[in-house]
Amino acid sequence: MKVAVLRFPGTNCEFDTQYAFEKLGHTTELVWHENEKLPENIDLVVVPGGFSYGDYLRSGSIARFSPVMKAVINYANNGGKVLGICNGFQILTEAGLLPGALKRNNDLHFISKHQNLCVINNDNAFLNKCTKGEVLNIPIAHADGNYYIDDAGFKKLEENEQVLLRYSDAEGNPVIVNGSVTSIAGVCNEAKNVFGLMPHPERALEAILGSVDGVRMLKGFDA
């Protein structure tokens, strides 16, 4: 599999993301935000974490208008698979590729810790190697991870099985971490080719660093 990893001014998880996909046996290519085209023959675009454009105005709001994002929107609208992690999730909601928005954590803190997540839906190209109700331990690190969607939008998410993950305890019961609507930690679009989550699976690949649960998540994209 060939993975394009985007890079904006202020992105800081691009090398971890490359490392993760290369460790899983894939080839990767960094793509600078000024590029108007994505590389040829790619299987996945990853919008990695960081602080694109210093989080000015709103997290992801400026990056969303980068030349490369036009290509990503096109790619996604033609069925191409896109994964947004943390700031990447924020960028994809700002771009309208994913429903809802991410606002400041309810307690106003930057939260950085390992967090249990419950797999809510796995019938998609991302979490198909995980089982429903399974609890994964993945690091989170964000100030603006408080997922908001209105009632009508939430109903659609539920009906179409677009909620991917919820913050949970070790038994899989939802817990309040940042104030997200029903503790949502990740969602996908209606067509299930665009995925976004606040937790960092690329930081959970080595037992010595506390968890290998990210491997199972990222392996979902293997053909």
Added chain:
Amino acid sequence: MTAVVNVFLKDGVLDPQGKAAHHALDSLGFDGVSDVRIGKQIIIKLDTSDKTKAEAEVKEMCETLLANTVIEDYTIEID
């Protein structure tokens, strides 16, 4: 012309910063505060002197970039 844009979280969307400031005001003994909302103000200098044109343009700026209408409302004042 100058456009002053105020962006606030929509009513019904919890404003954690406003809530924290409200709590602090209560702690300081300022009674009778029923709500605090914190937003941002964006001041834009425009070349045009056509107010109608300016209003339309700034509205487009708000819808496109300055506000995220999923969670935010905005007001525009032009002088």
